[in-house]
Amino acid sequence: MDYSKLAGSNINSLVAYKPGKPISELKREFGLKRVIKLASNENPLGPSPKVINAITSTLPEISRYPTGDAYELRMAVAAKYNVSPKQLLFGAGSNEIIELLLRTYVKAGETTLSPAPSFSVYGIISQAMGSKCEWVPVRDDFSVDLERTLAAITPKTRVIFLANPNNPTGTYINAADLKTFIDRVPADVIVVMDEAYIEFADAADMPDTLAWLKNYPNMILMRTFSKAYGLAGLRVGYAIGDEACCDMMDRVRQPFNTNMLAQVAATVAIDDNEWLNKILTNNREGKNFLYQSFTDMGLNYVPTQANFMLVNVGDGERVFNELLKKGVIARFMGGSLSQYIRVSIGTMEENQIFIQSLREVL
Numbered sequence: 563m564d565y566s567k568l569a570g571s572n573i574n575s576l577v578a579y580k581p582g583k584p585i586s587e588l589k590r591e592f593g594l595k596r597v598i599k600l601a602s603n604e605n606p607l608g609p610s611p612k613v614i615n616a617i618t619s620t621l622p623e624i625s626r627y628p629t630g631d632a633y634e635l636r637m638a639v640a641a642k643y644n645v646s647p648k649q650l651l652f653g654a655g656s657n658e659i660i661e662l663l664l665r666t667y668v669k670a671g672e673t674t675l676s677p678a679p680s681f682s683v684y685g686i687i688s689q690a691m692g693s694k695c696e697w698v699p700v701r702d703d704f705s706v707d708l709e710r711t712l713a714a715i716t717p718k719t720r721v722i723f724l725a726n727p728n729n730p731t732g733t734y735i736n737a738a739d740l741k742t743f744i745d746r747v748p749a750d751v752i753v754v755m756d757e758a759y760i761e762f763a764d765a766a767d768m769p770d771t772l773a774w775l776k777n778y779p780n781m782i783l784m785r786t787f788s789k790a791y792g793l794a795g796l797r798v799g800y801a802i803g804d805e806a807c808c809d810m811m812d813r814v815r816q817p818f819n820t821n822m823l824a825q826v827a828a829t830v831a832i833d834d835n836e837w838l839n840k841i842l843t844n845n846r847e848g849k850n851f852l853y854q855s856f857t858d859m860g861l862n863y864v865p866t867q868a869n870f871m872l873v874n875v876g877d878g879e880r881v882f883n884e885l886l887k888k889g890v891i892a893r894f895m896g897g898s899l900s901q902y903i904r905v906s907i908g909t910m911e912e913n914q915i916f917i918q919s920l921r922e923v924l
């Protein structure tokens with residue numbers, strides 16, 4: 563049986579997503595005892611203790627199906643952001659939201675659009691759906707070229723993905739620029755603001771997209787519990803948008819797509835501001851430490867609004883591989899970023915180990 567013939571040409575030419583190397587794999591490979599992973603923009607302090615308690619006390623119930631519409635979580639998120647519960651759609655990570663969006667709104671032959679570099683999953687899912695993501699290069703300073711993105715819109719464009727802050731660059735689109743852009747996007751093109759890292763952003767001119775939703779029915783926000791809330795392993799993300807837009811996607815959604823433990827954990831996490839503040843403080847301090855260290859080492863870095871940053875190390879692949887041997891997992895992005903590595907901000911101890919290892923490698 564030749565499965566490559568059974569799959570379409572779009573699937574044959576797909577390249578699977580390459581996640582950050584797991585800690586256990588590196589320990590095995592190099593016989594290392596201590597490994598730190600700064601590769602997947604995870605939360606280095608873990609989930610809140612209240613979340614752990616909630617999960618533990620829910621464990622005896624897992625023989626039951628989860629609530630199909632994530633009712634409790636829906637109410638908690640709706641209250642937090644002052645939106646209608648019908649404006650929400652939950653998924654197994656925001657990755658699933660991307661898939662639901664494209665399955666619902668993009669037909670074969672239609673296209674999606676995103677600045678590049680950005681989150682590669684937009685391209686993978688577009689291609690898997692028989693669509694194609696058109697990538698619009700960012701400027702030399704890594705800022706998103708919104709004029710060029712506008713110019714790239716064609717009658718076939720259905721969805722535009724704007725990760726804000728962007729991954730892997732950590733750059734952001736400010737409120738004034740975003741407004742000028744969205745005002746000129748055709749009303750039947752969906753603008754997805756992928757706000758996976760929004761909790762970390764502290765720029766004064768970050769757009770208040772939640773407040774804009776009522777003026778832009780073609781705008782959808784995508785958020786996740788994987789980053790600031792420390793629940794990457796449980797897989798829960800969500801969309802906030804127009805009620806009718808969410809209703810269409812809800813018809814496509816699998817009945818029990820977010821699992822019971824994920825729902826319980828996220829419901830507790832969203833209200834634990836104390837823990838979130840701890841995470842954000844750790845991130846701010848780590849960011850300043852890395853900025854200062856890179857400056858001391860004479861390395862150029864890209865200022866970030868997220869929990870990771872790009873640093874120019876000359877030969878990104880070599881440095882990435884040498885760091886691995888020292889038990890530090892960063893990320894080599896390749897392509898136009900071959901001089902860079904991307905590093906997630908860790909605990910202060912992890913940041914110090916990373917900098918010490920980087921000094922040795924360089």
Ligand SMILES: Cc1ncc(COP(=O)(O)O)c(C=O)c1O
Pocket residue numbers: 602603654655656657658681725728729756758785786787788794797798799
């Ligand atoms: C920009 C961006 N969007 C979405 C995601 C997906 O996150 P998740 O599926 O864990 O919610 C990621 C994960 O790294 C990301 O960087």
